[in-house]
Amino acid sequence: MAISLMSGKVTVSATVNGEPTEWLCEPRETLLEVLRDRLGLTGTKEGCSNGNCGACSVLLDGRLVNSCLVLAVETEGAEITTVEGIRGEKGLTPVQRSFLEEAALQCGFCTPGFIVAATALLQANPSPTEEQIRWWLAGNLCRCTGYDKIVRAVQKAAAEMRGEA
Amino acid sequence: MTTEKQYRVIGTRPVRPDGVDKVTGRAVYGADVTLPRMIHGKILRSPHAHARIRGIDTREAERYPGVLAVVTAEDLPDVDVVLAVGEGGDVNMRDASHNIMASGKVLYQGHAVAAVAAVSPHVALEALKRIKVDYEPLPPVLDVRKAMAADAPLLHEDLFTDTMGQRSEHPSNIASHLIAEEGDIEQGFREASVVVEREFVTHTVHQGYIEPHAAVAEWRDDGQLTIWCSTQGAFSVREQVAQILKHPISQVKVVPTEIGGGFGGKISVYLEPVAALLSRKAGRPVKMVMDRAEVLAATGPTPGTYMKVKVGADAQGNITAAHAYLAFEAGAYPGSPIGAGCTTVFAPYRLKNVRIDGFDVLVNKPKSNAYRAPGATQAEFAAEVVMDEICEKLGMDPLEFRRKNGAKEGDWRPFGPPYTRIGAIECVEAAQASEHWKTPLVKEAGSSRRRGRGVASGYWMNWGGTSSCTGRLNPDGTVALLEGSTDIGGTRASIAMQFAEAFGIAYERVRPQVVDTDTVGYNDVTGGSRVTFGTGYAAYALAKQMQREIAAKLAAIWEVDPESVTVEGDRYSAGDKSVNLVEAANLISEQGQQVVTSVTTTPHNRSGAFATHIVDVEVDVETGKVEILRYTAVQDVGKAIHPSYVEGQMQGGVAQGIGWALNEEYIYDENGSLRNASLLDYRMPTALDIPMIETILVEVFNPDHPYGVRGVGEVPIVPPPAAISNAIYDAVGVRMTTLPISPARLCAEIMAKNSARA
Amino acid sequence: MVSASGSTLGELIESLDSQYPGLKARLVEGERLRSGLAVFVNGIQIPSRLNARIAADADIYFSPAIAGG
Numbered sequence: 008m009a010i011s012l013m014s015g016k017v018t019v020s021a022t023v024n025g026e027p028t029e030w031l032c033e034p035r036e037t038l039l040e041v042l043r044d045r046l047g048l049t050g051t052k053e054g055c056s057n058g059n060c061g062a063c064s065v066l067l068d069g070r071l072v073n074s075c076l077v078l079a080v081e082t083e084g085a086e087i088t089t090v091e092g093i094r095g096e097k098g099l100t101p102v103q104r105s106f107l108e109e110a111a112l113q114c115g116f117c118t119p120g121f122i123v124a125a126t127a128l129l130q131a132n133p134s135p136t137e138e139q140i141r142w143w144l145a146g147n148l149c150r151c152t153g154y155d156k157i158v159r160a161v162q163k164a165a166a167e168m169r170g171e172a
Numbered sequence: 173m174t175t176e177k178q179y180r181v182i183g184t185r186p187v188r189p190d191g192v193d194k195v196t197g198r199a200v201y202g203a204d205v206t207l208p209r210m211i212h213g214k215i216l217r218s219p220h221a222h223a224r225i226r227g228i229d230t231r232e233a234e235r236y237p238g239v240l241a242v243v244t245a246e247d248l249p250d251v252d253v254v255l256a257v258g259e260g261g262d263v264n265m266r267d268a269s270h271n272i273m274a275s276g277k278v279l280y281q282g283h284a285v286a287a288v289a290a291v292s293p294h295v296a297l298e299a300l301k302r303i304k305v306d307y308e309p310l311p312p313v314l315d316v317r318k319a320m321a322a323d324a325p326l327l328h329e330d331l332f333t334d335t336m337g338q339r340s341e342h343p344s345n346i347a348s349h350l351i352a353e354e355g356d357i358e359q360g361f362r363e364a365s366v367v368v369e370r371e372f373v374t375h376t377v378h379q380g381y382i383e384p385h386a387a388v389a390e391w392r393d394d395g396q397l398t399i400w401c402s403t404q405g406a407f408s409v410r411e412q413v414a415q416i417l418k419h420p421i422s423q424v425k426v427v428p429t430e431i432g433g434g435f436g437g438k439i440s441v442y443l444e445p446v447a448a449l450l451s452r453k454a455g456r457p458v459k460m461v462m463d464r465a466e467v468l469a470a471t472g473p474t475p476g477t478y479m480k481v482k483v484g485a486d487a488q489g490n491i492t493a494a495h496a497y498l499a500f501e502a503g504a505y506p507g508s509p510i511g512a513g514c515t516t517v518f519a520p521y522r523l524k525n526v527r528i529d530g531f532d533v534l535v536n537k538p539k540s541n542a543y544r545a546p547g548a549t550q551a552e553f554a555a556e557v558v559m560d561e562i563c564e565k566l567g568m569d570p571l572e573f574r575r576k577n578g579a580k581e582g583d584w585r586p587f588g589p590p591y592t593r594i595g596a597i598e599c600v601e602a603a604q605a606s607e608h609w610k611t612p613l614v615k616e617a618g619s620s621r622r623r624g625r626g627v628a629s630g631y632w633m634n635w636g637g638t639s640s641c642t643g644r645l646n647p648d649g650t651v652a653l654l655e656g657s658t659d660i661g662g663t664r665a666s667i668a669m670q671f672a673e674a675f676g677i678a679y680e681r682v683r684p685q686v687v688d689t690d691t692v693g694y695n696d697v698t699g700g701s702r703v704t705f706g707t708g709y710a711a712y713a714l715a716k717q718m719q720r721e722i723a724a725k726l727a728a729i730w731e732v733d734p735e736s737v738t739v740e741g742d743r744y745s746a747g748d749k750s751v752n753l754v755e756a757a758n759l760i761s762e763q764g765q766q767v768v769t770s771v772t773t774t775p776h777n778r779s780g781a782f783a784t785h786i787v788d789v790e791v792d793v794e795t796g797k798v799e800i801l802r803y804t805a806v807q808d809v810g811k812a813i814h815p816s817y818v819e820g821q822m823q824g825g826v827a828q829g830i831g832w833a834l835n836e837e838y839i840y841d842e843n844g845s846l847r848n849a850s851l852l853d854y855r856m857p858t859a860l861d862i863p864m865i866e867t868i869l870v871e872v873f874n875p876d877h878p879y880g881v882r883g884v885g886e887v888p889i890v891p892p893p894a895a896i897s898n899a900i901y902d903a904v905g906v907r908m909t910t911l912p913i914s915p916a917r918l919c920a921e922i923m924a925k926n927s928a929r930a
Numbered sequence: 931m932v933s934a935s936g937s938t939l940g941e942l943i944e945s946l947d948s949q950y951p952g953l954k955a956r957l958v959e960g961e962r963l964r965s966g967l968a969v970f971v972n973g974i975q976i977p978s979r980l981n982a983r984i985a986a987d988a989d990i991y992f993s994p995a996i997a998g999g
Contacts, residue, residue: 035294049204050197052432054382055464059851062382090197103195107187110816113661113824115194116383116432122195137864145858148851150380150433151661152820153827154859254965337956337964350994511994587993589973776974 021082023048024092032079039063041079042089050090050119054148061147064120065089071127073146090119093126101164102126111160113151120147125161133169137162181673182879185816188665189684190430199430202386202402203461210388211240213443213450213460214296216286216303217470218278221312221536221844222325225276225285225305232302233288238295241453242303243446244286245275249418255411263440265415267505271539272416272442278307279327279504280538281845282469284442289450289458312536312844316478316501319345319535327504327534347506350514350530352586360493360525364484366565372479372554374893374911375837376501379474379543380828380856383432384467389447390457395419397451399444400427404434404658405697409441410689416445427688428658435828436542437472439697465849472541473838475501475508479554481517489568491577493525494518498551500532503539508532509547512633515587516890517551519631520574520596520782521559522583536844542699544825545632545886549832549893550911556628556894557909560901570627570898571609574784575600588633589778595808595872596629596782602870603627603784608804613788615903620794623801624903629784630890634883635700636777636876639710640693643671643718645767649742649754651675651718653684656695657707661824661885662817663698669813670708670879674715676741677753693772701781701883704813705874710773712878718769725760725767726751779874781882783807785826785891789899796919798834798900804866805891810874810882822888823865829892831857837912939969940980942990957992968995 020029023046030045039056042048042065054062056075063074066088093100102125105111112118121144128135128143135143140161141154149157193199230242251265269275274283286303290296313319313327324345333340335349361367387401397419403409406426414421431438443460451458462471480497496517500508510530517528543549563570578597582590603609615623642654653671657663668682675682695707723737723744730737730749737746742753751759760767788802805822812818835855839847848854873880897908906921934949936942940958947954957964963978970991976982984990 033294043204047206048197049200052201052383053203053461054384054432055851057464057850057852060382060464093196099192099195106195107191110185110662110814110820112191112194113817113820114381114383114431114433115190115199116201116381116430118194119197141859145860148382148856148858150382150435150828150856151824153823153825153862153865154857155823155865156816156820158859158864514994587991589970589989589991592973778973 017080019080019083021084022086024088034078034080036079037075038065038077038079038082039074042074048089048091052116052119054117059148061124062117062120064123064147066123066127071124090122093122100126101167102129102161105160105164105167109156109160109163111152111156117147117149121149121157125164128161129165129168133165135165179673181669181679182811182813183815185814186665186669186679188662189668190659190664201383201430201432205388205400205429205459207388207390207457210457210459211289211291211454212293212296213287213289213447213458214293214300215284215446215466216300217466218274218281218283218285220278220307220309221281221314222310223278223307224310225274225278226308227306228286229304230286233299236299236302238291239288239299240456241289241450242286243449243453245273247449248273248416251415251418253415255415263507265412268412268440269416271505272445280536282466282538283504284470287446287450289454313345314535314537314840314844316476316499316533316535319533320499320531327536331506331534345534347502347532347534348510350510352514352528353526354523354584355525357493357495357525357527361484363486363492365487366562367482367484368558368561368565369480369482370558370907370909372481372909374477374550374553376473376476376537377543377832377836377838378468378854379433379435379437381433381435381437384462384464385438385443385471386461387443387447388457388459389444389451391448391452395423397423397448398425398427399448400429401444402429402431402438404431404438404660404699405695406656406658406689407694408439408697409444412441413445413448416441417448425688425690428686431658431660434660434698435544436546436699439699440472440541442471464851468849468854469846470538472539474543474546475503475540475550477501477550479551481554481558483558483562485562485566489566489573489576491521491523494523495526496528496551496555498528498530500547501535501537501540502532503535503537505539506532506534508540509542511587513547513551515585515633516548516631517555519585520579520629521577522579528586544828544889548630548632548890549829552630552890553893553897553911556891557897557907560626560898561907571600571604574629575604592778593872593875594780594782595870598870598872599782599784599806599808600629602868603786603806606786606804606806606868608786608802608866617790621790621792622903623788623790624899624901625786625788626895626898626900626902627784627786628891628894628898629782630887631780631782632701632887632890633780634705634777635702636709636775637696637700637702637706638772638774639695639707640770640772641707641710641714642692642768642770643714645718645722645757647757647761649677649752649757650681650683651677653682653711654687654692655684655707656687656689656692657703658698659686660698661821662814663703663707666704666813666817667707667711671711671715674712675718676739693770701885705777705877705881705883706775708813708881709775709877710771713773714769714771717771718767721767721769722756722760725765726756729759729763775876777876779876779882781808781884781887783887783891785895787892787895787899789896789903791900791903791918793904793922796915796922798896798913798918800830800862803863804868805888806868806870807884807888808870808872808882809884810877811871811880812869813879813881815869818869818884819867821885822867825886825888826865826892827857827862829889830862830896832911833893833896833913835912835914937984938980939982939984942984966995968993
């Protein structure tokens with residue numbers, strides 16, 4: 008991390024979706040702002056900017072975080088995965104595919120956050136119960152679906168990833 | 173009852189055309205638009221709920237480094253037109269103009285007073301702090317009943333009450349008083365053997381779409397204005413912006429982005445005209461994005477209410493009379509959904525003696541706006557809780573009561589012609605036959621927990637509206653389908669499916685796109701549950717028109733009478749000649765011709781959608797916390813084009829209704845300052861708060877649509893608050909008449925009941 | 931439910947006004963129907979214009995225009 012005395016901006020290096028990435032930002036900028044406005048990764052959404060809606064969910068060194076609550080300068084040397092970095096060998100991952108097949112999205116705005124959060128869940132727990140899925144996803148707000156089809160999509164993806172479907 | 177027709181496409185569950193972009197983060201929403209040289213706008217908002225603006229000094233902000241433009245209400249022209257916005261709702265554009273930028277007075281906390289465009293959002297926010305506004309605070313009025321009092325502080329000195337076309341003598345905060353009457357309620361109440369009358373209070377709630385409002389405007393030097401925004405209606409934005417800015421509509425182009433939820437709240441413009449003015453001044457494209465606090469404090473939530481409902485029934489359980497008094501908070505300008513509240517309050521019932529009084533009342537809160545079945549959830553909450561109490565007093569099964577008194581074709585309804593073919597009674601019967609209803613509930617659940625079951629019905633009317641579609645036959649026999657209805661929940665799929673069905677091709681061979689206002693004919697907003705009905709109707713008409721054009725072109729090539737060309741699926745034949753669609757497309761294009769067809773349709777839709785819901789709750793009598801154990805939503809959907817998306821609409825509506833019932837409310841202090849303008853304190857349901865939501869789709873064919881479609885999106889939000897209140901009564905014996913039924917409110921009622929008994 | 935005659939909406943309102951003096955003032959503002967008023971003919975909403983043609987024996991409803999979300 009290097010601080011430019013001229014602009015007050017900071018140089019930050021991190022790995023974003025597997026690619027070594029370097030950017031210049033002000034110390035007050037959040038990771039969400041940098042992802043969206045400096046790196047063009049607009050799949051990560053801003054819904055509230057204070058950690059309540061989960062639309063900005065990303066993985067930071069494998070951990071699920073709200074990128075609106077992380078300062079970009081804190082991510083020096085970190086590994087960041089956004090929705091754009093979630094890809095299967097043949098395109099969509101089972102989570103993405105089951106969201107489509109189970110109609111688990113309506114407006115789609117919260118969807119990137121749910122895809123990231125559900126992906127993290129199934130990495131941590133390949134066989135979650137309905138209650139565990141609901142608990143894990145309680146940090147992501149969806150106003151369209153009533154969550155029913157989201158929970159079913161995660162259950163279906165989990166079964167597929169366990170080789171049951 | 174249901175249609176016997178076999179469909180190829182309708183009733184299947186294909187993946188939506190925009191789906192892959194939405195699960196990979198590629199879809200572009202309002203705030204994702206970036207243009208070269210783009211700068212950022214922010215709005216200064218009033219800290220006062222009611223104040224006179226003595227002056228605004230923007231000089232220091234204008235000099236602040238990085239600032240390119242500052243605007244206030246002085247930059248807006250005077251306008252005085254009434255524009256139909258949305259579903260037949262009329263909006264005075266002078267009010268709309270004053271709402272987006274306060275003129276003379278601020279009328280609610282969060283009311284915009286000035287805007288700045290700067291090189292970054294941070295710089296714009298810094299500059300806002302340097303604008304000096306000289307306010308003379310005035311007493312605010314925040315409660316609908318206080319605002320109706322003769323001595324209440326007036327929001328507008330020039331507003332008079334309109335009582336069915338008659339103007340009041342003195343100015344008032346009551347903008348209008350609607351009256352609907354049929355029969356003789358005095359006589360009806362005399363015939364009743366039970367009469368129940370109760371008062372109800374509900375608080376302001378927000379649509380709660382996860383995407384904040386966002387707009388980018390580029391005003392070019394030749395006067396051409398292009399706006400990219402997240403909206404329920406690009407054509408409505410074009411019209412509103414043109415009126416507010418007095419700019420020719422031909423010079424305004426609106427490009428709708430993907431939309432992250434709307435529920436009625438993204439029809440009115442807030443940012444678009446301001447971004448346009450800033451762009452004109454700065455000579456650069458301007459992006460404006462609201463933060464969550466602005467969304468909650470300064471867009472268009474749905475009204476708080478005071479309501480009184482009185483119903484009488486005879487000993488056999490026939491309703492003899494019903495009276496509703498509904499007072500809705502319009503907010504800072506007239507225009508609450510009081511008309512819809514009056515229309516829907518008793519809609520599921522056949523009534524002979526009825527009177528409904530509705531009041532549209534101004535208070536110092538943001539101008540209210542549509543929210544999913546606007547006005548119906550509040551009004552039917554009141555009516556359905558009273559109906560439950562009537563059943564209790566009569567010792568009658570609440571579903572049997574609803575079946576016995578259910579409205580059907582030909583029955584009277586307020587403010588409209590009699591019902592056409594509707595499915596109110598069919599919904600009640602399907603609820604009676606459901607697994608949920610037939611499974612007894614075990615009421616005891618540990619020492620401090622009680623369980624209860626409740627039901628409620630609901631109604632929302634349908635609307636047709638105007639829709640246009642353009643179809644282009646590609647050389648490979650596929651069709652590019654251009655639409656102007658923004659797709660909020662999968663309507664690209666439901667429209668393409670109807671087109672594919674009518675055109676005789678596979679769903680995958682239709683590629684629908686939502687395009688800008690210069691590229692397709694006029695479309696009314698995506699609202700009023702109308703798109704799968706209305707734009708689906710246009711797509712059906714387009715398919716039939718394209719078939720006729722293809723037949724006519726083939727007739728010319730084959731030198732036969734156009735009437736002799738028959739169409740069967742995707743095959744066109746005349747005499748011994750017969751081609752499929754791909755061959756037809758090639759033949760036509762060999763002649764140097766193309767099939768590019770546009771239609772505009774405005775179908776009438778006289779029907780409506782009914783729903784009956786069943787809910788089981790568990791109440792913790794010590795904390796007042798309510799848990800939803802089981803939920804079943806039954807709804808007449810006409811015909812489910814894409815059943816998964818219909819179920820999704822029902823489940824989503826129920827979840828919003830549960831939030832409204834139990835948690836959501838605007839909390840103001842006595843000065844009119846909103847105390848919970850964040851999603852931490854404005855508590856919407858999470859995945860952990862609700863169970864799976866069972867859906868039962870009843871299909872009563874709608875004669876106004878070729879496939880029998882009814883609008884399905886809105887009615888599922890209507891029954892939940894009443895059903896939950898009724899279930900809580902069943903569990904713990906207290907009638908909850910205030911929304912939301914928060915733990916504190918419920919606990920207080922339980923304690924009051926216990927101390928009364930002690 | 932009342933009966934009135936006229937071949938256009940405007941004539942119909944004139945006829946109603948002669949039966950119920952003052953009614954016209956409640957429905958019409960200047961040369962136009964009041965804003966916020968919807969008109970249904972035989973169950974179907976028509977454009978709210980005074981020169982709209984009305985067929986014989988039609989059922990007419992005047993109603994406040996309803997806004998939806």
